[in-house]
Amino acid sequence: MSNLFRDRSPYSWSFRVGRGRRILDLPLVGWLTVIWILLWGTPSWANLVNGVLVAVCLCLAFPLPAVDIGLRLRPLGILRLGAYLLYDMFSSSVEVTRQIFARGPYHAAVVAVPLRVRSDLVLTATAVAVSNVPGGSVIELRRATATLFLHVLDAAEPGEIEGARQRVWRMEELVARAFGTAEDIADAARPVPEGEPPP
Amino acid sequence: MNALARAADLAGTILLLLGCLQCLLGVIGMLRFPDVLSRSHAATKPQTLGMLLVLVGVGLRLRHGTDVGTLALIVFFQFLTSPVASHLVARSAYRTGQTGSRGLLRDDLDPQLSDGDGTGGQP
Amino acid sequence: MTTLHAVEEAMLTAALVMILVAGALLLYRIWYGPSMLDRAVCLDVTAALIIAGIGVKAAHDRDSFYFPVMLVLAFLGFTGSVGIARFIAVRDRPAVRPGGGQDHR
Numbered sequence: 172m173s174n175l176f177r178d179r180s181p182y183s184w185s186f187r188v189g190r191g192r193r194i195l196d197l198p199l200v201g202w203l204t205v206i207w208i209l210l211w212g213t214p215s216w217a218n219l220v221n222g223v224l225v226a227v228c229l230c231l232a233f234p235l236p237a238v239d240i241g242l243r244l245r246p247l248g249i250l251r252l253g254a255y256l257l258y259d260m261f262s263s264s265v266e267v268t269r270q271i272f273a274r275g276p277y278h279a280a281v282v283a284v285p286l287r288v289r290s291d292l293v294l295t296a297t298a299v300a301v302s303n304v305p306g307g308s309v310i311e312l313r314r315a316t317a318t319l320f321l322h323v324l325d326a327a328e329p330g331e332i333e334g335a336r337q338r339v340w341r342m343e344e345l346v347a348r349a350f351g352t353a354e355d356i357a358d359a360a361r362p363v364p365e366g367e368p369p370p
Numbered sequence: 371m372n373a374l375a376r377a378a379d380l381a382g383t384i385l386l387l388l389g390c391l392q393c394l395l396g397v398i399g400m401l402r403f404p405d406v407l408s409r410s411h412a413a414t415k416p417q418t419l420g421m422l423l424v425l426v427g428v429g430l431r432l433r434h435g436t437d438v439g440t441l442a443l444i445v446f447f448q449f450l451t452s453p454v455a456s457h458l459v460a461r462s463a464y465r466t467g468q469t470g471s472r473g474l475l476r477d478d479l480d481p482q483l484s485d486g487d488g489t490g491g492q493p
Numbered sequence: 494m495t496t497l498h499a500v501e502e503a504m505l506t507a508a509l510v511m512i513l514v515a516g517a518l519l520l521y522r523i524w525y526g527p528s529m530l531d532r533a534v535c536l537d538v539t540a541a542l543i544i545a546g547i548g549v550k551a552a553h554d555r556d557s558f559y560f561p562v563m564l565v566l567a568f569l570g571f572t573g574s575v576g577i578a579r580f581i582a583v584r585d586r587p588a589v590r591p592g593g594g595q596d597h598r
Contacts, residue, residue: 209440210561260419264392267411271399279407279470283478302453305396305414308407309453310460311479322407322460326475376497383501386552390508390515393545397515397538400522406530413534416515417541424548437557440564444544448567455537455571458578463530 194234200226240292241352248349255345256300259338263306270306270325280326281310284339286317288347288358294319296346301339337363375433382430389423392416405470406463410456417452421445505553512546529581533574540570 200223207222208214270277286294294317301307301319311320323335340363347359392415399412425445429438463469464479519542523535544563551559 205439206443209436209443210564212436212440212557212560214436260422264415264419267399267415268395271395271402271412276404276470277408278475279405280474280476281464281469281479282476283482298457299450299453302456303414303418303449305419306411307414308410308460309457310407310464312457313482320479322411322464324408324411332476379501380497382552383504386549387504387508387511390511390545390549393542394511394515397518397522397542400534400538401518406528406534409531410534413538416538416545420545421541424545428548428552431552432555432557434557437560440557440560444560444563444567447564448541448544448570451567451571452537452541455533455574455578458575459530459533459537462578463528466530468528468530 195227195230196235199235200230203229241290241355242292242350243352245349248345252300252345252349255342256304259304259342263304267305267324277325278327280323280332282321282323282326282332282335284319284321284336285364286319286343287340287361287363288343288351288355289317290351290355290358293343293347293351293355293359296350297339297343300342300346307335307338378430378433382427385423385427385430387427389420389425389427392420392423396420406468407460407470410460410463414452414456417456418449421448505549508549509546512542512549516542516546529577533577536574536577537571540566544570 203226204219204222207225208218211218286297288294288297291314294312294314298309298312298319301321302309306324308322309319310322312318313320319339321335321339323332325331344359347355351359396412396415396417399415400409403409403412422445425441429441432438432441516539519535519538523532526532544566547559547563551557
Protein backbone atom coordinates (compact mmCIF):
# COMPACT_ATOMS: atom_id res chain seq x y z
CA MET A 172 0.00 0.00 0.00
CA SER A 173 1.62 3.21 -1.13
CA ASN A 174 1.18 6.72 0.21
CA LEU A 175 -1.94 8.73 0.64
CA PHE A 176 -2.62 10.79 -2.48
CA ARG A 177 -5.28 13.05 -3.85
CA ASP A 178 -7.37 12.03 -6.80
CA ARG A 179 -10.60 13.00 -8.55
CA SER A 180 -11.40 16.06 -6.43
CA PRO A 181 -10.02 18.06 -3.50
CA TYR A 182 -11.95 15.88 -1.06
CA SER A 183 -10.94 12.54 -2.40
CA TRP A 184 -8.04 11.23 -0.36
CA SER A 185 -7.17 7.81 -1.68
CA PHE A 186 -4.85 4.88 -1.09
CA ARG A 187 -3.45 3.02 -4.05
CA VAL A 188 -3.44 -0.70 -3.33
CA GLY A 189 -0.59 -2.61 -4.97
CA ARG A 190 0.25 -1.55 -8.50
CA GLY A 191 -3.14 -2.12 -10.05
CA ARG A 192 -6.02 0.24 -10.66
CA ARG A 193 -7.60 -0.55 -7.33
CA ILE A 194 -7.71 2.48 -5.11
CA LEU A 195 -9.44 3.12 -1.81
CA ASP A 196 -11.48 6.27 -1.94
CA LEU A 197 -11.60 7.34 1.71
CA PRO A 198 -14.69 9.63 1.58
CA LEU A 199 -16.59 6.83 -0.17
CA VAL A 200 -15.54 4.37 2.55
CA GLY A 201 -16.68 6.85 5.21
CA TRP A 202 -20.07 7.40 3.54
CA LEU A 203 -20.69 3.65 3.17
CA THR A 204 -19.77 3.15 6.84
CA VAL A 205 -22.23 5.85 7.93
CA ILE A 206 -25.03 4.18 5.95
CA TRP A 207 -24.08 0.80 7.43
CA ILE A 208 -24.28 2.14 10.99
CA LEU A 209 -27.60 3.88 10.34
CA LEU A 210 -29.03 0.70 8.84
CA TRP A 211 -28.10 -1.27 11.97
CA GLY A 212 -29.49 1.53 14.10
CA THR A 213 -26.99 1.34 16.99
CA PRO A 214 -23.67 3.22 16.92
CA SER A 215 -21.22 0.78 18.49
CA TRP A 216 -17.57 -0.03 17.89
CA ALA A 217 -18.43 -3.45 16.46
CA ASN A 218 -20.75 -1.85 13.91
CA LEU A 219 -18.08 0.72 13.01
CA VAL A 220 -15.39 -1.92 12.46
CA ASN A 221 -17.71 -4.16 10.47
CA GLY A 222 -18.89 -1.22 8.38
CA VAL A 223 -15.34 -0.18 7.51
CA LEU A 224 -14.49 -3.78 6.62
CA VAL A 225 -17.53 -4.17 4.33
CA ALA A 226 -16.88 -0.78 2.70
CA VAL A 227 -13.21 -1.59 2.03
CA CYS A 228 -14.14 -4.98 0.56
CA LEU A 229 -16.78 -3.33 -1.66
CA CYS A 230 -14.35 -0.67 -2.90
CA LEU A 231 -11.74 -3.32 -3.71
CA ALA A 232 -14.20 -5.68 -5.38
CA PHE A 233 -15.91 -3.03 -7.53
CA PRO A 234 -13.34 -0.35 -8.42
CA LEU A 235 -14.72 2.91 -9.75
CA PRO A 236 -13.02 4.86 -12.55
CA ALA A 237 -11.08 7.91 -11.40
CA VAL A 238 -13.20 10.75 -12.71
CA ASP A 239 -13.33 14.31 -11.45
CA ILE A 240 -17.03 15.15 -11.62
CA GLY A 241 -16.30 18.71 -10.50
CA LEU A 242 -18.00 18.51 -7.13
CA ARG A 243 -17.08 21.21 -4.62
CA LEU A 244 -18.98 21.42 -1.37
CA ARG A 245 -19.64 24.98 -0.25
CA PRO A 246 -21.44 24.96 3.14
CA LEU A 247 -22.84 28.48 2.84
CA GLY A 248 -24.14 27.84 -0.67
CA ILE A 249 -25.68 24.53 0.41
CA LEU A 250 -27.48 26.30 3.27
CA ARG A 251 -28.81 28.96 0.91
CA LEU A 252 -29.89 26.31 -1.59
CA GLY A 253 -31.69 24.36 1.14
CA ALA A 254 -33.48 27.45 2.43
CA TYR A 255 -34.54 28.46 -1.07
CA LEU A 256 -35.71 24.90 -1.82
CA LEU A 257 -37.85 24.90 1.32
CA TYR A 258 -39.35 28.28 0.49
CA ASP A 259 -39.97 27.30 -3.14
CA MET A 260 -41.54 23.99 -2.10
CA PHE A 261 -44.02 25.71 0.19
CA SER A 262 -44.96 28.50 -2.23
CA SER A 263 -45.26 26.17 -5.24
CA SER A 264 -47.27 23.73 -3.16
CA VAL A 265 -49.79 26.47 -2.37
CA GLU A 266 -49.89 27.30 -6.09
CA VAL A 267 -50.49 23.66 -7.09
CA THR A 268 -53.22 23.35 -4.46
CA ARG A 269 -54.92 26.42 -5.94
CA GLN A 270 -54.68 24.86 -9.41
CA ILE A 271 -56.14 21.59 -8.14
CA PHE A 272 -59.27 23.23 -6.81
CA ALA A 273 -59.62 25.95 -9.44
CA ARG A 274 -61.73 25.41 -12.52
CA GLY A 275 -59.67 23.58 -15.09
CA PRO A 276 -58.81 22.47 -17.68
CA TYR A 277 -55.54 24.17 -18.38
CA HIS A 278 -53.53 24.91 -21.47
CA ALA A 279 -50.19 23.27 -20.80
CA ALA A 280 -46.93 24.06 -22.58
CA VAL A 281 -43.47 22.59 -22.98
CA VAL A 282 -40.85 25.29 -22.53
CA ALA A 283 -37.14 25.11 -23.36
CA VAL A 284 -34.83 26.66 -20.77
CA PRO A 285 -31.21 27.00 -21.95
CA LEU A 286 -28.89 26.83 -18.95
CA ARG A 287 -25.71 28.87 -18.65
CA VAL A 288 -23.53 26.28 -16.93
CA ARG A 289 -22.23 23.41 -19.04
CA SER A 290 -21.00 21.15 -16.24
CA ASP A 291 -22.77 17.78 -16.05
CA LEU A 292 -23.00 17.86 -12.29
CA VAL A 293 -24.70 21.25 -12.14
CA LEU A 294 -27.04 20.24 -14.97
CA THR A 295 -28.09 17.08 -13.14
CA ALA A 296 -28.42 18.76 -9.76
CA THR A 297 -30.51 21.56 -11.25
CA ALA A 298 -32.84 19.06 -12.92
CA VAL A 299 -33.21 17.11 -9.66
CA ALA A 300 -33.90 20.28 -7.68
CA VAL A 301 -36.43 21.57 -10.20
CA SER A 302 -38.37 18.32 -10.34
CA ASN A 303 -38.41 18.04 -6.54
CA VAL A 304 -40.43 21.24 -6.29
CA PRO A 305 -44.17 20.65 -6.76
CA GLY A 306 -45.23 22.01 -10.11
CA GLY A 307 -41.90 21.40 -11.80
CA SER A 308 -41.75 18.53 -14.23
CA VAL A 309 -38.68 17.99 -16.40
CA ILE A 310 -39.56 16.24 -19.65
CA GLU A 311 -36.24 16.18 -21.44
CA LEU A 312 -32.63 17.17 -20.91
CA ARG A 313 -30.20 17.99 -23.72
CA ARG A 314 -26.65 17.54 -22.57
CA ALA A 315 -25.08 18.88 -25.75
CA THR A 316 -26.79 22.27 -25.48
CA ALA A 317 -27.45 22.12 -21.71
CA THR A 318 -31.14 22.71 -22.33
CA LEU A 319 -33.88 21.69 -19.96
CA PHE A 320 -37.44 21.13 -21.24
CA LEU A 321 -40.05 21.98 -18.66
CA HIS A 322 -43.75 21.18 -18.54
CA VAL A 323 -45.74 24.23 -17.41
CA LEU A 324 -49.26 23.47 -16.27
CA ASP A 325 -51.07 26.79 -16.59
CA ALA A 326 -49.38 28.36 -19.59
CA ALA A 327 -52.36 30.45 -20.66
CA GLU A 328 -51.89 32.76 -17.69
CA PRO A 329 -49.69 35.70 -18.73
CA GLY A 330 -46.18 35.68 -17.31
CA GLU A 331 -46.40 32.05 -16.20
CA ILE A 332 -43.93 30.72 -18.81
CA GLU A 333 -41.44 33.51 -18.17
CA GLY A 334 -41.79 32.99 -14.40
CA ALA A 335 -41.04 29.27 -14.73
CA ARG A 336 -37.91 30.06 -16.76
CA GLN A 337 -36.75 32.62 -14.22
CA ARG A 338 -37.23 30.09 -11.38
CA VAL A 339 -35.08 27.52 -13.20
CA TRP A 340 -32.31 30.06 -13.77
CA ARG A 341 -32.41 31.12 -10.12
CA MET A 342 -32.18 27.49 -9.06
CA GLU A 343 -29.26 26.94 -11.45
CA GLU A 344 -27.31 29.83 -9.93
CA LEU A 345 -27.93 28.59 -6.38
CA VAL A 346 -26.94 25.03 -7.32
CA ALA A 347 -23.74 26.29 -8.96
CA ARG A 348 -22.93 28.29 -5.83
CA ALA A 349 -23.53 25.21 -3.67
CA PHE A 350 -21.81 22.43 -5.64
CA GLY A 351 -20.02 23.95 -8.62
CA THR A 352 -16.39 24.82 -9.29
CA ALA A 353 -15.26 28.46 -9.52
CA GLU A 354 -15.71 28.21 -13.29
CA ASP A 355 -19.33 27.12 -12.93
CA ILE A 356 -20.08 29.99 -10.56
CA ALA A 357 -18.62 32.46 -13.05
CA ASP A 358 -20.78 30.86 -15.78
CA ALA A 359 -23.90 31.06 -13.65
CA ALA A 360 -23.32 34.74 -12.87
CA ARG A 361 -23.69 35.68 -16.55
CA PRO A 362 -26.93 37.36 -17.58
CA VAL A 363 -29.70 35.04 -18.68
CA PRO A 364 -29.97 34.39 -22.43
CA GLU A 365 -32.18 37.04 -23.96
CA GLY A 366 -34.60 36.49 -26.76
CA GLU A 367 -37.48 34.06 -26.79
CA PRO A 368 -36.91 30.92 -28.80
CA PRO A 369 -39.54 30.68 -31.52
CA PRO A 370 -42.71 29.09 -30.15
CA MET B 371 -41.66 15.59 30.98
CA ASN B 372 -40.52 19.19 30.71
CA ALA B 373 -42.06 21.98 28.69
CA LEU B 374 -39.54 21.80 25.83
CA ALA B 375 -40.22 18.13 25.18
CA ARG B 376 -43.96 18.77 25.27
CA ALA B 377 -43.61 21.63 22.77
CA ALA B 378 -41.51 19.41 20.47
CA ASP B 379 -44.16 16.69 20.69
CA LEU B 380 -46.92 19.09 19.77
CA ALA B 381 -44.94 20.67 16.92
CA GLY B 382 -44.08 17.20 15.59
CA THR B 383 -47.72 16.17 15.65
CA ILE B 384 -48.80 19.33 13.82
CA LEU B 385 -46.13 18.77 11.17
CA LEU B 386 -47.29 15.16 10.77
CA LEU B 387 -50.85 16.34 10.27
CA LEU B 388 -49.74 18.92 7.69
CA GLY B 389 -47.68 16.32 5.84
CA CYS B 390 -50.58 13.91 5.67
CA LEU B 391 -52.79 16.77 4.46
CA GLN B 392 -50.27 17.37 1.65
CA CYS B 393 -50.47 13.66 0.74
CA LEU B 394 -54.27 13.82 0.61
CA LEU B 395 -54.26 17.03 -1.47
CA GLY B 396 -51.76 15.54 -3.90
CA VAL B 397 -53.90 12.44 -4.39
CA ILE B 398 -57.01 14.59 -4.91
CA GLY B 399 -55.03 16.46 -7.54
CA MET B 400 -54.17 13.16 -9.22
CA LEU B 401 -57.89 12.42 -9.44
CA ARG B 402 -58.83 15.85 -10.80
CA PHE B 403 -56.13 16.54 -13.38
CA PRO B 404 -56.90 15.29 -16.88
CA ASP B 405 -53.61 13.89 -18.22
CA VAL B 406 -50.42 12.17 -17.11
CA LEU B 407 -48.15 15.21 -17.21
CA SER B 408 -50.49 17.29 -15.06
CA ARG B 409 -50.95 14.38 -12.68
CA SER B 410 -47.22 14.12 -12.18
CA HIS B 411 -47.27 17.77 -11.01
CA ALA B 412 -49.71 16.81 -8.29
CA ALA B 413 -47.81 13.61 -7.49
CA THR B 414 -44.71 15.58 -6.49
CA LYS B 415 -46.58 16.98 -3.48
CA PRO B 416 -46.85 13.81 -1.40
CA GLN B 417 -43.47 12.62 -2.64
CA THR B 418 -41.41 15.58 -1.51
CA LEU B 419 -43.23 18.10 0.69
CA GLY B 420 -45.52 15.57 2.37
CA MET B 421 -42.62 13.21 3.00
CA LEU B 422 -40.43 16.01 4.38
CA LEU B 423 -43.11 17.26 6.78
CA VAL B 424 -44.02 13.78 8.01
CA LEU B 425 -40.41 12.76 8.61
CA VAL B 426 -39.50 16.02 10.37
CA GLY B 427 -42.57 15.46 12.56
CA VAL B 428 -41.45 11.92 13.38
CA GLY B 429 -37.96 13.20 14.16
CA LEU B 430 -39.36 15.85 16.52
CA ARG B 431 -41.33 13.20 18.40
CA LEU B 432 -38.56 10.59 18.62
CA ARG B 433 -35.60 12.96 19.34
CA HIS B 434 -32.94 10.25 19.27
CA GLY B 435 -29.62 10.74 17.49
CA THR B 436 -29.52 7.62 15.33
CA ASP B 437 -33.22 7.77 14.50
CA VAL B 438 -32.90 11.36 13.28
CA GLY B 439 -29.89 10.30 11.22
CA THR B 440 -31.90 7.51 9.60
CA LEU B 441 -34.78 9.90 8.91
CA ALA B 442 -32.39 12.39 7.27
CA LEU B 443 -31.05 9.55 5.12
CA ILE B 444 -34.61 8.58 4.11
CA VAL B 445 -35.36 12.18 3.05
CA PHE B 446 -32.06 12.39 1.18
CA PHE B 447 -32.67 9.24 -0.83
CA GLN B 448 -36.29 10.07 -1.48
CA PHE B 449 -35.24 13.45 -2.91
CA LEU B 450 -32.55 11.77 -4.97
CA THR B 451 -34.61 8.94 -6.44
CA SER B 452 -38.10 10.34 -7.01
CA PRO B 453 -37.00 12.72 -9.83
CA VAL B 454 -35.60 9.71 -11.71
CA ALA B 455 -39.00 8.06 -11.82
CA SER B 456 -40.99 11.20 -12.51
CA HIS B 457 -38.65 12.28 -15.30
CA LEU B 458 -38.81 8.88 -17.01
CA VAL B 459 -42.60 8.83 -16.76
CA ALA B 460 -42.89 12.39 -18.13
CA ARG B 461 -40.49 11.62 -20.95
CA SER B 462 -42.34 8.46 -21.86
CA ALA B 463 -45.70 10.25 -21.69
CA TYR B 464 -44.49 13.02 -23.99
CA ARG B 465 -43.05 10.62 -26.52
CA THR B 466 -46.18 8.50 -26.68
CA GLY B 467 -48.24 11.62 -27.24
CA GLN B 468 -50.22 11.66 -24.00
CA THR B 469 -50.07 15.40 -23.59
CA GLY B 470 -53.75 15.95 -22.95
CA SER B 471 -56.73 16.29 -25.24
CA ARG B 472 -56.51 20.09 -25.48
CA GLY B 473 -53.01 20.04 -26.90
CA LEU B 474 -50.05 22.14 -25.92
CA LEU B 475 -50.16 25.91 -26.07
CA ARG B 476 -46.52 26.00 -27.01
CA ASP B 477 -44.07 23.19 -27.65
CA ASP B 478 -40.35 23.90 -27.84
CA LEU B 479 -39.34 20.25 -27.86
CA ASP B 480 -41.24 18.94 -30.86
CA PRO B 481 -39.17 20.67 -33.61
CA GLN B 482 -35.97 19.46 -31.92
CA LEU B 483 -37.18 15.88 -31.82
CA SER B 484 -37.97 15.84 -35.53
CA ASP B 485 -34.43 16.96 -36.38
CA GLY B 486 -33.37 13.33 -36.37
CA ASP B 487 -30.55 13.48 -33.86
CA GLY B 488 -30.55 9.74 -33.38
CA THR B 489 -32.62 9.73 -30.22
CA GLY B 490 -35.87 10.99 -31.67
CA GLY B 491 -38.73 8.58 -31.70
CA GLN B 492 -37.35 6.28 -29.06
CA PRO B 493 -39.33 6.56 -25.86
CA MET C 494 -51.08 17.06 30.34
CA THR C 495 -53.91 14.67 29.70
CA THR C 496 -55.83 17.08 27.46
CA LEU C 497 -52.70 17.75 25.44
CA HIS C 498 -52.17 14.02 25.16
CA ALA C 499 -55.74 13.54 23.96
CA VAL C 500 -55.36 16.31 21.39
CA GLU C 501 -52.16 14.75 20.06
CA GLU C 502 -53.84 11.37 19.92
CA ALA C 503 -56.75 12.83 17.94
CA MET C 504 -54.39 14.59 15.53
CA LEU C 505 -52.43 11.40 14.91
CA THR C 506 -55.65 9.51 14.27
CA ALA C 507 -56.75 12.23 11.84
CA ALA C 508 -53.39 11.96 10.05
CA LEU C 509 -53.80 8.20 9.74
CA VAL C 510 -57.35 8.59 8.41
CA MET C 511 -56.09 11.10 5.82
CA ILE C 512 -53.48 8.63 4.62
CA LEU C 513 -56.03 5.84 4.41
CA VAL C 514 -58.46 8.03 2.43
CA ALA C 515 -55.62 9.08 0.13
CA GLY C 516 -54.72 5.42 -0.40
CA ALA C 517 -58.33 4.54 -1.25
CA LEU C 518 -58.56 7.40 -3.76
CA LEU C 519 -55.27 6.29 -5.25
CA LEU C 520 -56.61 2.75 -5.66
CA TYR C 521 -59.47 4.22 -7.68
CA ARG C 522 -56.95 5.98 -9.94
CA ILE C 523 -54.93 2.76 -10.35
CA TRP C 524 -58.10 0.83 -11.18
CA TYR C 525 -59.44 3.42 -13.62
CA GLY C 526 -56.13 4.12 -15.33
CA PRO C 527 -56.50 5.14 -18.11
CA SER C 528 -52.92 4.54 -19.26
CA MET C 529 -50.06 2.49 -17.84
CA LEU C 530 -48.11 5.69 -17.10
CA ASP C 531 -50.85 6.87 -14.75
CA ARG C 532 -50.41 3.65 -12.85
CA ALA C 533 -46.65 4.20 -12.79
CA VAL C 534 -47.11 7.62 -11.19
CA CYS C 535 -49.57 6.05 -8.74
CA LEU C 536 -46.99 3.43 -7.83
CA ASP C 537 -44.55 6.16 -6.78
CA VAL C 538 -47.18 7.93 -4.74
CA THR C 539 -48.13 4.61 -3.12
CA ALA C 540 -44.56 4.17 -1.91
CA ALA C 541 -44.66 7.70 -0.50
CA LEU C 542 -47.97 7.01 1.24
CA ILE C 543 -46.64 3.78 2.77
CA ILE C 544 -43.60 5.66 4.09
CA ALA C 545 -45.87 8.37 5.54
CA GLY C 546 -48.15 5.76 7.15
CA ILE C 547 -45.22 3.97 8.76
CA GLY C 548 -44.05 7.39 9.93
CA VAL C 549 -47.37 8.05 11.66
CA LYS C 550 -47.18 4.66 13.34
CA ALA C 551 -43.59 5.30 14.45
CA ALA C 552 -44.57 8.72 15.84
CA HIS C 553 -47.51 7.21 17.71
CA ASP C 554 -45.59 4.32 19.29
CA ARG C 555 -42.28 6.23 19.50
CA ASP C 556 -40.33 3.28 18.18
CA SER C 557 -37.97 3.08 15.23
CA PHE C 558 -38.47 -0.59 14.46
CA TYR C 559 -39.78 -0.05 10.93
CA PHE C 560 -37.26 2.61 9.87
CA PRO C 561 -35.24 0.19 7.68
CA VAL C 562 -38.47 -0.55 5.78
CA MET C 563 -38.92 3.17 5.11
CA LEU C 564 -35.29 3.46 4.06
CA VAL C 565 -35.55 0.60 1.60
CA LEU C 566 -38.79 2.01 0.16
CA ALA C 567 -37.12 5.39 -0.33
CA PHE C 568 -34.15 3.64 -1.98
CA LEU C 569 -36.03 1.33 -4.29
CA GLY C 570 -39.56 2.71 -4.56
CA PHE C 571 -38.79 4.24 -7.95
CA THR C 572 -37.67 1.04 -9.70
CA GLY C 573 -41.17 -0.24 -10.45
CA SER C 574 -42.35 2.87 -12.22
CA VAL C 575 -39.04 3.18 -14.07
CA GLY C 576 -39.64 -0.31 -15.39
CA ILE C 577 -43.16 0.55 -16.48
CA ALA C 578 -42.12 3.83 -18.11
CA ARG C 579 -39.21 2.21 -19.86
CA PHE C 580 -40.60 -1.06 -21.12
CA ILE C 581 -44.37 -1.34 -20.88
CA ALA C 582 -45.38 2.17 -21.97
CA VAL C 583 -43.62 1.65 -25.31
CA ARG C 584 -46.30 -0.83 -26.30
CA ASP C 585 -48.97 1.41 -24.83
CA ARG C 586 -49.15 4.07 -27.51
CA PRO C 587 -52.59 5.64 -27.63
CA ALA C 588 -54.55 4.72 -30.71
CA VAL C 589 -55.79 7.74 -32.64
CA ARG C 590 -59.50 7.51 -33.34
CA PRO C 591 -60.88 8.56 -36.75
CA GLY C 592 -62.49 11.56 -35.07
CA GLY C 593 -59.12 12.92 -34.03
CA GLY C 594 -59.53 12.18 -30.33
CA GLN C 595 -57.04 9.99 -28.55
CA ASP C 596 -57.90 6.76 -26.89
CA HIS C 597 -55.58 5.92 -24.02
CA ARG C 598 -55.61 2.33 -23.01
